Amino acid sequence: MAVQNHARDAQNLLRSRLCNPSFVFKALSGSPDSNYSKLKFILSSSVTEACNNSLLLLGPRGSGKTAVLELVLNDLLEEYPDMISVIRLNGLLHNDDNCAFKEISRQLCVEHHLLFSKMASFDDNSQFLIAMLRECGLAHKTIVFVLEEFDLFAQGKQRLLYSLLDAMQSITSQAAVIGISCRLDADQLLEKRVAAAHLTIANGLNSSKRLCYSIQYKARAVSSIDVKSGYPSLDNFKTALSSFRRQPKQECIKDCSILELYILACIRRLESKEQKSYNFNSVMKEYKSIHDQFQTSDDYARNVCLRAFERLLQRDLICFSDNRGQGQSVEFRPVKCLISHFELQEGIKAYRSCPVSCFLHYGFCYSGISLLAGVS
Amino acid sequence: MGKEESPQAARRTTRSSCAAASNGEVGRSTFTPLHNPTVSDLAFGGEPLSSEDLRSGFPVRRPQILELVHLLGPPNSPMLPLFVYGGASTGKTTVILQVFRHLNRPFVYASCRTCYSPRILFESILNQLLLHRKNEASGYSSAKRCEKPSDFVNFLREDVGKVVDSLKDRSGKRKSNKSRRWPKGDILYLIIDNLELVREWDKSSSLLPFLFNLYDILKLPNFALIFVSSSSPDTYYSSMGYIEPIPVFFPEYTEEDLRQLLSIVLRPFSRVTRRLDELSTVFSSLFQKYCEPLSDTSSFPNDEMKRRLFSHFRPYISPALNEIFWGPSQCLSGIESGKVTRQRGSIRKHEDNEDFTEIGFHMSTAAKYLLISAFLASRNPATLDASLFDSTGGSDNRKRKRKASEKSMEQKETVEQESLMKGPGTFPLERLLAIFQCITSVIDVTIDEEEHGDGFPTDGGNSSWLMSNVLSQLSSLCDANFIAKGGSCPLEGSTRYRCTISEDFALKVARSIKFALPNYLCRR
Numbered sequence: 001m002a003v004q005n006h007a008r009d010a011q012n013l014l015r016s017r018l019c020n021p022s023f024v025f026k027a028l029s030g031s032p033d034s035n036y037s038k039l040k041f042i043l044s045s046s047v048t049e050a051c052n053n054s055l056l057l058l059g060p061r062g063s064g065k066t067a068v069l070e071l072v073l074n075d076l077l078e079e080y081p082d083m084i085s086v087i088r089l090n091g092l093l094h095n096d097d098n099c100a101f102k103e104i105s106r107q108l109c110v111e112h113h114l115l116f117s118k119m120a121s122f123d124d125n126s127q128f129l130i131a132m133l134r135e136c137g138l139a140h141k142t143i144v145f146v147l148e149e150f151d152l153f154a155q156g157k158q159r160l161l162y163s164l165l166d167a168m169q170s171i172t173s174q175a176a177v178i179g180i181s182c183r184l185d186a187d188q189l190l191e192k193r194v195a196a197a198h199l200t201i202a203n204g205l206n207s208s209k210r211l212c213y214s215i216q217y218k219a220r221a222v223s224s225i226d227v228k229s230g231y232p233s234l235d236n237f238k239t240a241l242s243s244f245r246r247q248p249k250q251e252c253i254k255d256c257s258i259l260e261l262y263i264l265a266c267i268r269r270l271e272s273k274e275q276k277s278y279n280f281n282s283v284m285k286e287y288k289s290i291h292d293q294f295q296t297s298d299d300y301a302r303n304v305c306l307r308a309f310e311r312l313l314q315r316d317l318i319c320f321s322d323n324r325g326q327g328q329s330v331e332f333r334p335v336k337c338l339i340s341h342f343e344l345q346e347g348i349k350a351y352r353s354c355p356v357s358c359f360l361h362y363g364f365c366y367s368g369i370s371l372l373a374g375v376s
Numbered sequence: 377m378g379k380e381e382s383p384q385a386a387r388r389t390t391r392s393s394c395a396a397a398s399n400g401e402v403g404r405s406t407f408t409p410l411h412n413p414t415v416s417d418l419a420f421g422g423e424p425l426s427s428e429d430l431r432s433g434f435p436v437r438r439p440q441i442l443e444l445v446h447l448l449g450p451p452n453s454p455m456l457p458l459f460v461y462g463g464a465s466t467g468k469t470t471v472i473l474q475v476f477r478h479l480n481r482p483f484v485y486a487s488c489r490t491c492y493s494p495r496i497l498f499e500s501i502l503n504q505l506l507l508h509r510k511n512e513a514s515g516y517s518s519a520k521r522c523e524k525p526s527d528f529v530n531f532l533r534e535d536v537g538k539v540v541d542s543l544k545d546r547s548g549k550r551k552s553n554k555s556r557r558w559p560k561g562d563i564l565y566l567i568i569d570n571l572e573l574v575r576e577w578d579k580s581s582s583l584l585p586f587l588f589n590l591y592d593i594l595k596l597p598n599f600a601l602i603f604v605s606s607s608s609p610d611t612y613y614s615s616m617g618y619i620e621p622i623p624v625f626f627p628e629y630t631e632e633d634l635r636q637l638l639s640i641v642l643r644p645f646s647r648v649t650r651r652l653d654e655l656s657t658v659f660s661s662l663f664q665k666y667c668e669p670l671s672d673t674s675s676f677p678n679d680e681m682k683r684r685l686f687s688h689f690r691p692y693i694s695p696a697l698n699e700i701f702w703g704p705s706q707c708l709s710g711i712e713s714g715k716v717t718r719q720r721g722s723i724r725k726h727e728d729n730e731d732f733t734e735i736g737f738h739m740s741t742a743a744k745y746l747l748i749s750a751f752l753a754s755r756n757p758a759t760l761d762a763s764l765f766d767s768t769g770g771s772d773n774r775k776r777k778r779k780a781s782e783k784s785m786e787q788k789e790t791v792e793q794e795s796l797m798k799g800p801g802t803f804p805l806e807r808l809l810a811i812f813q814c815i816t817s818v819i820d821v822t823i824d825e826e827e828h829g830d831g832f833p834t835d836g837g838n839s840s841w842l843m844s845n846v847l848s849q850l851s852s853l854c855d856a857n858f859i860a861k862g863g864s865c866p867l868e869g870s871t872r873y874r875c876t877i878s879e880d881f882a883l884k885v886a887r888s889i890k891f892a893l894p895n896y897l898c899r900r
Contacts, residue, residue: 012449012452015453015454018456092586093524248608248609251625254627277797329876
């Protein structure tokens with residue numbers, strides 16, 4: 001019983017560590033020329049020497065950019081209490097300029113215990129921002145702007161970026177703008193006037209992209225630890241690995257019914273006949289011709305086939321190839337197949353007792369063999 | 377099946393009337409304030425579910441339930457976001473909600489089917505967090521107005537904090553009613569269902585990345601996210617990329633699973649074997665998605681003792697299979713009539729089955745003629761009108777009896793191919809009316825008494841009356857989606873129409889007014 005409790009606590013500890021990104025990247029903060037130390041150096045110079053800095057962190061998703069930044073900021077906040085205020089913006093939420101300025105003002109108000117009015121207009125907010133920058137500059141407080149998903153801010157007119165960087169240049173202020181993005185060409189998205197403001201780029205964090213996958217994998221394995229034994233077993237890791245080896249299209253095909261597989265095979269045959277576009281009617285024609293040729297017992301009526309066709313559309317194995325979609329019923333709209341011939345073949349091979357494989361190749365003769373379909 | 381349905385009903389009533397039921401009040405219509413909603417409402421409520429009940433309620437979902445329970449982990453342990461996916465009707469929502477009922481964790485549930493826009497989705501989640509109910513007292517409004525994702529994130533941070541605090545505050549436990557269970561743990565779970573519908577929303581390109589990144593944006597320790605969708609995660613990836621949530625897959629039921637599921641339900645229904653088979657096909661038509669392996673429905677009743685009766689079943693099965701997506705009553709009636717005719721020694725073909733040759737609703741004669749005219753206008757090219765609809769009002773077969781040369785055969789094939797691909801053509805209003813007048817000018821004057829009551833003019837000469845009636849019928853046919861508006865004519869700018877009914881339906885309509893439609897169709 002005690003072992004179980006300990007095991008459970010250990011499991012909890014492991015889970016909480018895996019879910020906490022800053023823990024994962026703490027290990028990387030040790031070495032002197034790592035990104036952590038570079039970042040720390042730049043930011044602390046901004047604090048101590050009262051200069052403006054702007055930089056861009058680029059790297060693939062899951063490589064720990066935000067995590068490292070958070071570590072640096074936490075350390076700096078401990079070192080220099082009350083001298084830094086952090087404003088966090090996210091491109092997904094705040095890429096509208098109005099929204100962004102409102103959020104900046106709100107966060108500034110919260111930091112400095114001022115009352116924030118939701119009714120403030122865009123001009124009010126931007127003037128407030130400039131005033132705050134000036135004040136903080138005079139009081140030797142640094143404002144750090146963290147812009148996540150930076151590439152989304154670089155869409156449109158880039159008004160926010162321009163006003164921020166412009167304000168930093170023109171008035172006496174102490175600010176740092178840090179952009180974080182996964183697009184490695186984010187700096188090329190910037191307009192000239194914005195890029196004229198000096199931006200240093202701290203490039204690619206070296207940790208591999210696979211880190212996020214390995215975290216998921218460990219989380220999965222940890223979660224399935226049998227509490228009684230108290231140790232993760234090989235089976236846990238194996239099941240976790242198999243969950244990553246999933247091939248969604250294969251799963252999809254395995255989930256299809258025999259009729260849906262027939263329809264997919266008909267589409268495949270139409271493609272091999274080099275028909276450029278096909279719709280449900282052509283598929284039905286092909287289906288009838290298969291039935292006539294091979295005398296299968298799977299001859300279903302048109303409305304049943306139409307429902308199976310719609311189920312295939314829902315499963316995203318086929319999709320409409322036109323974008324209009326108005327005024328045309330499902331039977332006439334051209335479709336295209338979203339899985340390759342190889343995937344379909346593999347899927348049908350793996351399917352239990354499937355009679356469809358013989359139809360995949362156009363012109364394949366299969367006379368006289370009684371086909372399984374429908375009767376077990 | 378019954379067992380699966382009642383928890384479903386319980387889930388829908390969990391917020392407002394489950395609490396009322398436990399307190400013995402039914403007050404929905406009466407405006408009496410119910411007990412103040414507390415945080416305990418965030419748990420499932422109702423009777424607690426033991427793990428044995430959970431597993432026996434879903435006999436074939438045992439591995440998925442186990443996976444979910446493991447991933448959710450013990451109370452107070454954080455979790456990476458989950459992505460539960462699988463085909464439709466594989467039991468994802470039900471299983472998750474029952475697992476939560478069993479584990480008694482606080483959760484907030486929102487379905488993208490009922491919340492069909494971002495604003496409604498956000499406000500529904502916030503209402504649940506704030507334990508705010510839309511009732512008469514609040515004027516059916518939400519607690520907070522929230523349209524943008526940024527507002528949603530800010531509100532969410534505040535509200536989740538409040539909820540977690542009240543969860544931790546165990547003093548509330550003493551005050552609450554003994555029949556309500558206090559939820560376990562401090563972590564709040566957000567379940568977003570039917571995620572695949574979000575892809576069709578207007579702002580889906582920004583909303584989907586936002587939802588997937590919500591966990592990272594919030595960075596709340598006591599918050600966990602579960603997505604439920606019927607399409608697999610690889611269909612959601614866009615150029616932005618997300619940190620992938622952990623996928624949990626619900627495969628479709630296999631044949632053995634189906635047998636297991638249906639046998640539980642059918643055990644009380646054991647009767648004469650023939651009726652049992654019909655019932656089983658009806659049941660499998662009710663499990664709409666489960667009867668996808670259509671081969672199943674014939675193999676399912678074949679237990680050992682029924683194998684010798686298989687030859688009896690075949691004629692029932694094929695019409696049942698072909699009608700498998702109709703409602704059960706129609707299916708049964710089809711089988712019944714099939715059985716009756718079989719006793720007469722002849723097995724009717726499916727198409728002649730009386731139930732299905734009638735149109736299911738009533739249309740006036742004028743509307744029927746109009747519909748047929750529209751169908752002809754859509755199917756035939758305009759150039760053939762002159763020959764088809766000459767002054768005699770009948771079709772002239774002379775042209776078609778020419779010997780078919782090879783070139784014309786090829787032409788016919790390409791035309792047929794085109795017609796398969798292109799669909800019904802468009803026609804202007806004038807052409808429709810011309811065909812209509814031509815057809816109706818030769819109808820038999822002797823019409824049945826009951827049809828006469830439809831107000832169809834027998835003289836056919838009163839043009840002004842005809843026109844207004846026709847136009848009003850046309851607009852009602854448009855509303856019924858039999859005639860759709862196509863593109864507009866490039867020269868004049870007038871709208872063109874398109875007839876969207878199928879040939880079978882047109883034949884049925886024509887048959888009901890005894891109109892020889894095949895004579896007029898330009899046979900390819």
